[in-house]
Amino acid sequence: MNHKEIIQKYKATPTFYGVIQIKNKQSGKTFIxxxxxxxxxxxxxxxxLNGNFYHNTDLQQDWNRLGADAFSYSVLWKKDTAGIDNLxxxxxxxxxxWLAKCQPEYH
Known part of the structure; x- marks a missing residue:
C-alpha cells in the first residue's frame, strides 16, 4: 500500500467519540x-501520567505511587462522529x- 492509499484509508476510517474510564484496581476509585x-x-x-504532567492531581499521585499496573482502562460508551454538528x-x-451517572472519585 502506498502513502496516498494509507492516507485515504485513514480518512475513510470512522471516528468515534465516547466516554472512557480509568480505574484504580486497588482502591476502586474511577476517573471518567x-x-x-x-x-x-x-x-x-x-x-x-508517566510523564507526571497529568492535570488531575489525585489520579496522578496514585499513578506515581502505585504504578501503571494498578490501573485499568475501558471505553464505557462510544458513537460515530458522523452527523455531529457541534462536537x-x-x-x-x-x-x-456521565459524571452525574458515575460519580467518579477522581475529578
Missing amino acids: DVVPNIHNRWGYYQTN RQTLKELKQT
Missing part, C-alpha cells in the same frame, strides 16, 4: 472523561451526564 476520538486514547493518558457542545453535555 469524554473524548473526541477514542482511538489510541489509553496511550495518551499513559504518556501524560464540542455534544462532549460537554455528555460529560455532565
Whole structure:
C-alpha cells in the first residue's frame, strides 16, 4: 500500500467519540472523561501520567505511587462522529451526564 492509499484509508476510517474510564484496581476509585476520538486514547493518558504532567492531581499521585499496573482502562460508551454538528457542545453535555451517572472519585 502506498502513502496516498494509507492516507485515504485513514480518512475513510470512522471516528468515534465516547466516554472512557480509568480505574484504580486497588482502591476502586474511577476517573471518567469524554473524548473526541477514542482511538489510541489509553496511550495518551499513559504518556501524560508517566510523564507526571497529568492535570488531575489525585489520579496522578496514585499513578506515581502505585504504578501503571494498578490501573485499568475501558471505553464505557462510544458513537460515530458522523452527523455531529457541534462536537464540542455534544462532549460537554455528555460529560455532565456521565459524571452525574458515575460519580467518579477522581475529578
